[in-house]
Amino acid sequence: MKHEEVVEVVAEWFKSNPKVILVGKCSGDFPEPDIYAQFKDNSIGFVECKPSDVGGREYLTGFGQAIAYATLSNYSFLAIPEKEMKKYKKYFWVELIGLLAVRENGIVKVIRKAKKIELKSVHERRTRAYGYYRDLHPYEIHQILESITHSKNESSRKKEIWKTICKLRNIKSMKQRNAWILNVKLLLRDLGLVNYDLSLTEKGFYLLQVGRSRNKKLYLSELTRCFLINANYLELLALIQRLNDIYTAFSTVKKFKMLLAKEILKEKLATTQTNIMRDLQDIPRILKELGLINDWQKHGFGYRYTINWDKITKLLK
Numbered sequence: 438m439k440h441e442e443v444v445e446v447v448a449e450w451f452k453s454n455p456k457v458i459l460v461g462k463c464s465g466d467f468p469e470p471d472i473y474a475q476f477k478d479n480s481i482g483f484v485e486c487k488p489s490d491v492g493g494r495e496y497l498t499g500f501g502q503a504i505a506y507a508t509l510s511n512y513s514f515l516a517i518p519e520k521e522m523k524k525y526k527k528y529f530w531v532e533l534i535g536l537l538a539v540r541e542n543g544i545v546k547v548i549r550k551a552k553k554i555e556l557k558s559v560h561e562r563r564t565r566a567y568g569y570y571r572d573l574h575p576y577e578i579h580q581i582l583e584s585i586t587h588s589k590n591e592s593s594r595k596k597e598i599w600k601t602i603c604k605l606r607n608i609k610s611m612k613q614r615n616a617w618i619l620n621v622k623l624l625l626r627d628l629g630l631v632n633y634d635l636s637l638t639e640k641g642f643y644l645l646q647v648g649r650s651r652n653k654k655l656y657l658s659e660l661t662r663c664f665l666i667n668a669n670y671l672e673l674l675a676l677i678q679r680l681n682d683i684y685t686a687f688s689t690v691k692k693f694k695m696l697l698a699k700e701i702l703k704e705k706l707a708t709t710q711t712n713i714m715r716d717l718q719d720i721p722r723i724l725k726e727l728g729l730i731n732d733w734q735k736h737g738f739g740y741r742y743t744i745n746w747d748k749i750t751k752l753l754k
Contacts, residue, residue, distance in 0.1 A: 438518045440488040443539050444471050447484055447516045450537075450545040452705050460705045461566030462669055469629075470506055472516075473563070475708070480553065481562060482512035484537070489518045496525045503534045512551040522548060565707040568627035568668025571620045571719050575660055575726060577605055578630075579648035581621060585635060586645065594635040598622075628660075629667035640667070661727045662752055669706070671753075673720065674729060674744055676700045686739030693741065 438446075444462055451460045451474045459475040470483035483506035487499040499515055506513040515529060516537035526548060529536055535551025573581070584597040595618050602608060602617050625631040630641035637645065640663065647656045665671040680687075680696055687693040698713040707713050721742065724730045729749065730742040 438489045438539065438541065440471075440486060443486040443488055443516060443518065446539050446543050447486060447537060447545060448472050449543070451482075451484075458705060459563065459566055459708050461563065462672075463667075468505065468509060470502075470510075473566070474512075475562060476511075479562065480511035482514060482551065483510040484514040484516055487515075487517045487521070489521065493525060493528075496521060497528060500529050500531075500534065504531055507533050507554050508556075511554050511556065513554070514551050516545070519546065564711040565713075565716070566669055567673055567701075567706055567716075568664065568670060569620070569623040570668075570716070570723055571624070573621065573624060573723075575657060575723075576648075578625070578628075578660065579645065579656065580605065581625070582630065582637065582641060582645045582648070585631075586637065588635075591634040591636075595622075598635075627668045628663040630663065657727065658752060661729065664723070664727060665729075665749065665752065670720075670724070670729070671749070672704070672706060673697075673701070674724070674749070676704065676706075677730070677742060678744055678746075681741055681744075684739075684741075686736040686741045688739050690733055690740070 448460050448462055451457050451472065456476050456478075457474050458477055459473075461473040463469040463471060463473050471486040472484035474482040474484070476482070483503075485499045485502045485506065487496055496517055499517065503513045503515040512535060513533065514535040514537055516539055517525075519538040519540050522536065522538035526536060532549075533552045533554060534549075536548035538546040538548050540546065581598055581601050584601040585594040588594040588597050598618055598621050599614050602621070622631070622635060625635070625641070626633070630638060630644060632638055644656070644659055644663070647659050650656075665674075676697060680693065680700065684696070687696070694714060694717045697717060701707050701713055702709065721730065721733075724742075725732065728745055730744050733740050733742060736743070
């Protein structure tokens with residue numbers, strides 16, 4: 438099994454748990470897990486996933502990551518294919534860590550339940566499993582990354598972000614400062630471009646360098662991959678396609694967004710505390726700017742967004 442296949446199977450397994458209210462697939466770059474799950478009691482679980490045939494050292498590394506997650510989450514799991522679980526489970530001796538064996542047929546077998554860890558503070562709880570997006574254009578994201586490159590701490594990075602936003606949008610008042618900075622921080626975090634202190638991740642540095650190269654096509658391709666994979670917009674596009682297949686077309690864009698919001702809740706990509714309709718005011722705009730969907734167009738007796746699957750397939754190869 439490939440890594441993404443293990444992640445997909447385990448994510449679906451968590452979604453089927455009635456005690457789970459939110460399931461997100463994360464970047465997987467430590468300290469981010471492969472899967473984030475939030476439960477009704479507000480506890481959270483982190484899951485480290487490994488594919489088939491990567492060797493014992495890699496599975497022990499994964500187990501070490503799962504142990505580290507025990508300092509950040511209430512439940513920590515290691516999920517690996519069943520064949521490797523049988524071979525290596527004797528080395529996974531820390532009783533706190535839950536063990537999940539993943540079968541080729543999509544079934545997850547609990548080898549050991551995770552023990553709940555009572556922590557004074559845990560990793561940030563979330564209300565959505567897709568990237569938080571408000572109002573930034575693709576090349577503005579590069580300008581913000583450029584502005585924080587040489588800043589030494591989070592405070593100075595926030596100052597640079599605000600200076601850049603003021604310049605980009607000709608903002609004169611300080612009233613919107615905190616809201617803008619928070620919106621930018623959440624988006625860059627969800628794209629996998631910054632750490633929690635707003636320092637650049639490896640992906641962030643790479644995207645910065647690609648933007649500096651003036652190769653617009655490559656920059657947009659790399660940024661689009663961040664939206665699709667890191668920010669889970671591929672899952673949102675799959676839900677849009679599901680609605681297109683069921684309804685063919687929609688009478689109004691509001692009706693479409695209401696149906697999409699229901700699907701997002703059903704798939705546990707957001708909690709009931711999330712203003713999904715507010716999110717859907719902005720998300721179609723960035724999907725269009727990245728060339729992932731076409732404009733709201735006439736289709737039969739109604740309208741719909743058409744997804745550019747050819748482009749997505751090429752990007753994900």
